[in-house]
Amino acid sequence: MAEPAKEIVVDPGLDETIKKLTSEKIEKTINKVLTKGAAARLKVYMQTCVHCGLCSEACHFYLSHDKDPRFSPVGKVKQTLWEIVKRKGRVDGEFIKNCSRIAHTECNVCRRCSMYCPFGIDMAYLLLLVRRICALLGVVPQYLQDTVNSHAVTMNQMWVKQDEWIDTLQWQEEDAQDEVKNARIPLDKEGAEIMYSVIGPEPKFLAQLLGNISMIMTVAGMDWTMPSFDGWDNSNMPMYSGDFENMARVERKHFEAAFKLKVKKIVMGECGHAFRGAVYDGPKWLAWKEPPVPLIHAVQFYYELIRDGKIKIARKFEQPVTIQEPCNIVRGRGLGDMLRYIMRAACEDFRDVYPRYEHNYCCAAGGGVINCGPPWKKSRVEGNRVKAEQLKATGAEIVVTPCHNCHSGIEDIINYHKLGMHVKFFSEILVDVMEIPDELKAE
Amino acid sequence: MAELESFDWETKEKLVADINEWRSKFPAIYEFVVSNDGEKISAPVRTEDDEFTACVNGETWENTFEKLWSLKFGYDDRLAGLSRKDDEWTVAVDDETWEESFEYAWNIQLSPDGKSIAVNIKGENGYGIALNGKTWENGFVEARDFAISPNGKFTAAGIQTKRLGEGDIFGFAEGIWTVAVNGKPWERNFLNVWSITFGSDSSTVAAEVRVGEYEYAIAVNGTPWNKVFKCVWEPIFYPQGNDVLAPVQVDEGWTMAKNGELIWDRKFVQTWHQKFSPDGQKIAAVVAPEFGKWTIAIDGSSWNRTFKDAVLPPVFSPDSKRVAAIIKENNRWTVAVDGAPWGEDFDMIWDPVFSPSSDRVAAKAEKEGKFCIVLDGKPGKQAFENLWNPVFSPDGAKLLIRSIEDGKYYRRVVPVEEVY
Numbered sequence: 001m002a003e004p005a006k007e008i009v010v011d012p013g014l015d016e017t018i019k020k021l022t023s024e025k026i027e028k029t030i031n032k033v034l035t036k037g038a039a040a041r042l043k044v045y046m047q048t049c050v051h052c053g054l055c056s057e058a059c060h061f062y063l064s065h066d067k068d069p070r071f072s073p074v075g076k077v078k079q080t081l082w083e084i085v086k087r088k089g090r091v092d093g094e095f096i097k098n099c100s101r102i103a104h105t106e107c108n109v110c111r112r113c114s115m116y117c118p119f120g121i122d123m124a125y126l127l128l129l130v131r132r133i134c135a136l137l138g139v140v141p142q143y144l145q146d147t148v149n150s151h152a153v154t155m156n157q158m159w160v161k162q163d164e165w166i167d168t169l170q171w172q173e174e175d176a177q178d179e180v181k182n183a184r185i186p187l188d189k190e191g192a193e194i195m196y197s198v199i200g201p202e203p204k205f206l207a208q209l210l211g212n213i214s215m216i217m218t219v220a221g222m223d224w225t226m227p228s229f230d231g232w233d234n235s236n237m238p239m240y241s242g243d244f245e246n247m248a249r250v251e252r253k254h255f256e257a258a259f260k261l262k263v264k265k266i267v268m269g270e271c272g273h274a275f276r277g278a279v280y281d282g283p284k285w286l287a288w289k290e291p292p293v294p295l296i297h298a299v300q301f302y303y304e305l306i307r308d309g310k311i312k313i314a315r316k317f318e319q320p321v322t323i324q325e326p327c328n329i330v331r332g333r334g335l336g337d338m339l340r341y342i343m344r345a346a347c348e349d350f351r352d353v354y355p356r357y358e359h360n361y362c363c364a365a366g367g368g369v370i371n372c373g374p375p376w377k378k379s380r381v382e383g384n385r386v387k388a389e390q391l392k393a394t395g396a397e398i399v400v401t402p403c404h405n406c407h408s409g410i411e412d413i414i415n416y417h418k419l420g421m422h423v424k425f426f427s428e429i430l431v432d433v434m435e436i437p438d439e440l441k442a443e
Numbered sequence: 444m445a446e447l448e449s450f451d452w453e454t455k456e457k458l459v460a461d462i463n464e465w466r467s468k469f470p471a472i473y474e475f476v477v478s479n480d481g482e483k484i485s486a487p488v489r490t491e492d493d494e495f496t497a498c499v500n501g502e503t504w505e506n507t508f509e510k511l512w513s514l515k516f517g518y519d520d521r522l523a524g525l526s527r528k529d530d531e532w533t534v535a536v537d538d539e540t541w542e543e544s545f546e547y548a549w550n551i552q553l554s555p556d557g558k559s560i561a562v563n564i565k566g567e568n569g570y571g572i573a574l575n576g577k578t579w580e581n582g583f584v585e586a587r588d589f590a591i592s593p594n595g596k597f598t599a600a601g602i603q604t605k606r607l608g609e610g611d612i613f614g615f616a617e618g619i620w621t622v623a624v625n626g627k628p629w630e631r632n633f634l635n636v637w638s639i640t641f642g643s644d645s646s647t648v649a650a651e652v653r654v655g656e657y658e659y660a661i662a663v664n665g666t667p668w669n670k671v672f673k674c675v676w677e678p679i680f681y682p683q684g685n686d687v688l689a690p691v692q693v694d695e696g697w698t699m700a701k702n703g704e705l706i707w708d709r710k711f712v713q714t715w716h717q718k719f720s721p722d723g724q725k726i727a728a729v730v731a732p733e734f735g736k737w738t739i740a741i742d743g744s745s746w747n748r749t750f751k752d753a754v755l756p757p758v759f760s761p762d763s764k765r766v767a768a769i770i771k772e773n774n775r776w777t778v779a780v781d782g783a784p785w786g787e788d789f790d791m792i793w794d795p796v797f798s799p800s801s802d803r804v805a806a807k808a809e810k811e812g813k814f815c816i817v818l819d820g821k822p823g824k825q826a827f828e829n830l831w832n833p834v835f836s837p838d839g840a841k842l843l844i845r846s847i848e849d850g851k852y853y854r855r856v857v858p859v860e861e862v863y
Binding site: 012013016036136138142143145146149152153154161162163166167170182186187188189190191228229230243245248249259262264284286287288289290292293294373 | 470471473474510512513546547549550563565570585587588603609610611612613615616620634635637653656657659673674694712713731734735737751752753755771774790791793809
């Protein structure tokens with residue numbers, strides 16, 4: 001049985017920050033959260049849970065650690081929130097550090113466990129509540145906090161400066177024109193049908209994805225735009241650190257950009273957590289019941305383009321390919337069939353996974369866990385052995401991951417567990433197989 | 444502001460430019476802009492030589508560029524845009540470029556009278572602001588966004604005061620961000636600064652500041668209010684003097700604060716986009732009295748009617764007695780005036796415009812791919828390919844309509860009773 005605490009992980013975001021905590025501050029902060037921030041919902045969950053442990057089998061960390069109960073969802077809540085409540089907030093810094101380790105690095109808040117709970121208790125909510133307490137006390141893994149700081153300053157998660165953003169779009173537009181005549185990334189086009197938004201890693205590390213969408217939009221004849229100003233990034237790490245004020249600020253900026261550009265809908269790139277932030281958590285903090293501008297994920301957008309014949313497939317992708325289903329768009333939104341539709345439309349040899357759809361395992365990178373950075377990488381990849389086994393069983397060579405966290409997380413799992421596979425975003429396959437009409441082919 | 448009196452209110456119809464001809468001349472035409480008086484239409488165009496320039500009423504600038512974008516007409520009807528030549532960026536104004544060029548320039552803004560033009564820049568000394576071709580003397584690690592003063596003489600931006608190592612969360616927590624006015628930083632640093640704004644006298648600057656990880660305030664000329672809040676949104680100055688108004692979040696919800704003191708009794712689930720009436724006596728803001736219900740509050744008292752999806756910033760009538768706002772419900776857009784929504788809804792609608800006498804409201808709207816003028820809730824008879832916001836004549840009897848039909852740009856002056 002794996003021991004969670006055997007390997008000491010050095011993380012100044014936890015080790016150093018707890019030195020500043022006093023028992024008074026901890027108690028006051030906890031009691032404020034428990035009585036004002038979470039009172040009714042927490043009480044219902046606490047009183048409903050019968051400690052049956054049925055949630056355990058849902059968790060990839062639990063399964064990958066040979067069913068060590070400390071990694072079960074209920075085990076994580078028991079070690080953190082139940083103790084906090086039981087002790088009325090009278091816990092010390094080391095306890096808070098342990099809470100952060102469990103809540104920030106060993107739970108992806110993927111909500112698979114809620115489906116296994118006979119009462120449907122949202123275990124992820126309870127772990128997010130622990131994160132909130134930790135965040136209010138300043139105890140957040142260093143790399144995750146740095147990403148939150150980036151969001152607070154730049155409204156994007158990768159410290160992308162304003163000039164870097166626009167410059168990247170402009171050279172990606174020029175690159176796209178090498179393939180598709182008149183391909184554009186129209187900036188600040190007021191009244192466009194669609195605002196396309198992405199997450200910070202695209203301009204920072206994966207700029208070719210911006211060129212890809214320029215080609216896809218041009219071939220599909222879409223009326224679209226991207227903001228040259230803040231609000232272009234739809235991702236949201238403050239949502240996962242527990243800094244809800246900055247979570248809200250980022251989401252507000254995203255939707256205000258759409259208002260300013262007078263678009264009718266937002267299409268977001270291939271990212272799962274960003275979808276959750278923009279559709280659920282962000283709007284609700286801000287008092288919007290629904291996103292104030294309709295918003296769809298790239299998987300749905302590609303599905304509609306292919307279904308409606310706006311993008312035609314010239315030749316199918318030949319390598320055996322499988323999928324990673326992002327929790328926030330499949331379990332959280334039910335896009336599993338659309339994902340399979342586009343995979344079958346674009347790929348010759350699509351090999352499905354088991355378990356699948358809403359029962360699929362999380363990538364173990366989501367929920368901000370991969371953003372906790374290199375110190376926690378080993379525990380993350382070891383915590384998802386079941387995903388490695390699941391992917392290996394498909395015999396596929398390529399894993400399509402329509403989510404940035406899944407993309408990086410699955411790549412790490414492939415490398416660590418030596419699966420010999422590769423990851424791709426769906427757009428990378430689509431630009432490879434789509435038909436470019438002769439009149440749009442670059443000379 | 445543009446002098447409405449100087450506009451031609453007599454010529455009923457003017458065909459200003461045949462865009463179809465442009466299409467035969469240029470391989471690519473980008474986003475159109477029109478002047479306030481409607482006499483000019485322009486767009487960045489790509490020439491046969493694969494260069495960019497501006498086309499104004501069918502005539503191209505002599506200067507060509509590797510890139511030209513973000514064209515804007517100022518209120519004085521000068522045309523300005525961001526241009527790149529020899530891999531250096533600068534501002535082009537009416538076919539002349541600033542002498543100084545930069546590694547990068549973006550976010551072009553014009554002062555209210557259109558006489559001053561400013562941009563964010565990245566240059567040899569780092570990041571800063573260039574105003575009318577003159578760059579701040581001090582460069583910074585980073586400068587984001589900026590505000591331009593009402594008199595057009597000053598600029599202020601959020602700046603990073605020192606470099607931060609990768610992942611240095613402790614350095615960040617010390618506070619390395621502040622506001623620089625004309626390149627001179629405030630003395631005090633903060634975790635974050637956002638939403639910088641000038642007072643009416645152009646000498647006072649306010650911004651949202653984050654004074655602790657979960658403590659927010661408004662700072663005025665570098666000094667934060669003596670009260671902190673759970674969160675704050677964009678501050679605005681009172682029309683006269685240096686008092687500052689901002690939405691703030693307290694335990695009971697969101698409300699409005701003046702210089703840190705709560706001035707509305709009522710608390711809302713959300714409050715933002717506050718505006719002063721032209722006479723300075725009233726404050727209107729977008730509020731959510733309940734979760735998922737949006738409306739406008741005037742001096743803390745909300746309209747009876749609420750709307751499900753969203754309400755956009757309020758617009759006061761010139762006499763300060765009426766308020767209109769864009770509303771969205773069931774994914775349909777329209778305008779509500781004094782709490783009453785127009786009967787017809789649209790695929791999209793633009794900011795409402797009051798007549799000078801405050802009795803009429805007009806807006807540009809889109810339905811089924813065509814644009815129309817909506818006057819007091821009733822769509823006009825004509826549908827357009829493209830349309831810009833309507834402008835009332837000084838006597839309120841006519842509307843200036845700037846539109847594209849059948850590939851031709853027209854400037855029309857229409858008596859309001861002939862809109863329908």
